[in-house]
Amino acid sequence: MKVLLSWIREFVDVPESAEDIGKLMSVRGLALEGLESHGDDVVMDFDVTANRPDCLSMIGIAREIATAYQRPLKVPEGRDFSPASSRADAGIAISIESADLCGRYVGAIADVTVGPSPQWLQDRLIACGIRSISNVVDITNYVLLELGQPMHAFDLDKLAGPGIIVRRAKPGESITTLDGKKRTLTSDMLVIADTARAQAIGGVMGGADSEVCATTRRIVFEAAHFTPSSVRKTSKTLGLKTDASTRFERGMDVTAPARAMARACQLLEQIGAGKAAGTIKDVYPSPQPATSLILERTRVSGLLGMDVPDAHLERILRSLGFDVQSASAEASADRTAGQAGWSITAPAWRVDIKRPVDLIEEVGRHHGFEHLPSTFPGVQQAPAASDPRIGRDRRVRTALLGMGYSEAITFAFIEAVAAEPFLPSTTLGGTAREAPVALANPLSEKFAVMRPSLLPGLIDAVSHNRRHGRRDVQLFEIGTRFSPRGESRGAGFAWTGLASADHWGGARRDVDFFDVKGVVEQLAAVSVVSPAFAETYVPYLVKGRAAAIVVNGQHVGVVGLLDPSIADRRDLPSGDEVYVAEINLDLLTAQATVGTLRAAALPRFPWVVRDVSILVDDALSAGTVRGTIRSAAPGTLIDIREFDRYQGKGIPDGKVSLSLRLTFQSPERTLTDEEVQAGMQHIIDALTRDLQAIQR
């Protein structure tokens, strides 16, 4: 709200500079957004919060300043307007048909000579950001700025019939508004009409048909009160926001229309633009009672945590226009004794005052929040535990950081095409995919759907880094994935480039499947679970370089090489191999044994190691070999480790040489050579029999 310092000074004596006033008001609830000089005057731009439509006026801001400086609010001479008389038989005929949308309508007929406004009036409007149009229209805007009450002027001779009708729009009814646009109305919108048609959209904008122009001789001034929710809805539906609608939708003073009308008529004469003809007509079918509240003394300090002396409290509220009466314990007999306080009536412009806390805020802010002491809330019980996901995510994050991954945070909404390959299939192994969680009003196509996976965002982040000169990129993200079935927390990571940092003394090798698989194994170790890996097919990973991560039979994620066509679509340099993995942390946690962990005693007896090399079919997986060994081995076999896998010279085509190191140990005794040898023989027999292995 732009206000003019000279205009404010008509209502309150503040010789202080605009800077000083701005500084004080900023800590009293009116933040100063800008200051600019305007001739000898200063325009102050205050940020008025949505709950204070009364401050969208000179008088409203002046009242706040007067209270802050503890000075009286002045009523300039000749401006003490007593309530206007209301006589149904005089003045213009006004009929309110939709009293639920228009609580009060004040109208007055005036004879006018349309011309330019005097310079001082034009200057004031322009300083406050309103264009000068003509003396009659300028008066409506002047009153709007001064008192906050929106007004309108109709050209009476352009209206059909004897008076004003306030009614809902008829189905299909249309109106051309003052901005020249034809608008089709709906039956929940309020119009101001003559007997023939709508002439204004109530509380939003007037119509072009009855616009005041140079030849206008007689006008009807309107000052009315419209229902906030209705104005807001109409303004939103039509996409039409005006100075009037902004005020009405927040709630206006129901007593203001009469005062505003009197002020407008006064100005009309004062600037020689015309004269009111006859009585001001005021239709106010059901007068609204003022809001009265009991404010208990103990509640004030109980909520603020500081004491405000009674005299301060009363001065503040009275200065803001409240009626303050001491209420003794007897007067509020329905309350507990000892809670004496005040009976307070809010002024009609304070539409935001509904509860005692609203009064406490007024007292607190004008007493000054700077007087608040710094204290801490008392503890009444032991603090409850935090969300267990936070600690778990921290452990996973720490592990990934330690393994060289930097943490990424990407937007949770992504492009629909980027999400598509990552949508889970709805049938086992089928091609039908689940629908993404799409936004109805995305910022742009780039942010159209909620991510089903962390990988699209990570791939884009890898792509960004590759295009900015980075050869080796390791990134991870821990975040939420979305599906129509709900939200889940995941950890995803992506790796491209060298397997380990480049070094003058070492061999260079690019990352491969086993690097990322190893990372997954370590992440499982964070939760103390052992993962199994199963061949899988997902549309975003290269077939044969992809594995499902399985824990206790539960599918918890995938790991593998990103499909080159996806890498290509996301602008990664061609030839880049990007390995990715994603784990559902919620499912992984469900399998975690870390909560029931018991420490095992260290073994007291020595272990025995035996190596075995076998020649097998190269299509045979290491997992199968390990399985055969396990099923044939005695219970003392505690570890199997592949330490060499060789194909090439000396090995027949289609065969592979596997070397395994087997470790035996018993918790109860020292193993003898004989029993280990017997165990080995058993294993070798099984390998030969079941897998046609040849011992080398």
Added chain:
Amino acid sequence: MSTIDTSIGPDRAREIFRAELADVRTDAELQALRTRWVGRNHSWSAAFMEALKTATPEQKKTLGKGANELKKEVEAALAEREASLAAARRPANAVDITLPGRTPRLGHRHPLSLIRDEVGGIFTRLGYQVLEGPEIEDDYHNFEALNMPEEHPARDMQDTFYLQTPIKSVNQTLSLLRTHTSAMQIRHMEQNAPPVRLVAIGPVYRKDELDLTHTPMFHQVEGLVVGKGVTLADLKGTLAAMAEALFPSIRSAVGDGATHSGQAAIRFRPSFFPYTEPSAEVDIQCIKCQGSGCAMCKRTGWIEILGSGMVHPAVFEAVGYDPNEVTGFAFGMGVERVALLKWGVEDIRLFYENDLRFLEQFGL
């Protein structure tokens, strides 16, 4: 090299020895020095022995003592130098320690993640539980229960993303991306009786175009304390403690350890939020100029960091708390905002580009 002339006496000879020792750089030089001073023949010590033979009994007494001490001292000094030369010698298997190390790869924390943890840590110390909540919400938890019924003008303050197809279940219709972590307040209070002491941290969404200071997704820290006798002054103390912990420069600027929680570290400006009454925006003392006024704080000496207030009675009524029995405070702070201020980041979009050149500036 000096001529051996014992007539100068042991004291002068000692000075000569010290000068010669100072010039020794190699093992060979040291060996030559040793021979020359304590060798069996043609050395200074041999010459003094010789001189003793021809000395008068009177001279013998002082010369003998002096020559003996000189010899002892020379031997000790030679041994010491020998040790220091040995220590300086480069062994055959030495490496060039100035070559670069083989660095294990170490990732870097995202700055927003650092702030999240820091704030979580501060409030954990103060006895709060740290919570996270759903990011897709229903209208009730995000707006209505927070005293923002349909058509409330304050809804304009938070432009909302809606789902194309709301996710319906038995008791709710999830239809929007939460615009603030305040939705979590409601969910928690519905399920738990007072007292409450929590912070909720996580992403929130508002329909803002990307620019230097806005992103359509950002992170928020929500704080909520409910109990008997919780006051606005308690909020002030709590937020001052948090601000001092997050921005150590504020504390030092106050410079008075006796001041209770740095009264001047923050200030409250009355404001409006539908879900709090009274409401206040909170400024911290400018971290750049310590309050004296600079370009960063637009010459005010203060920088806004969060919105807060006393929980509105209507919110308590919505979750079944009795506003006559309990009071509470709540605050909401932007994580990005804190990170921008703390590290002097000038473009908020950097937090979402995940450029390693940016991320690697932050530690672990």
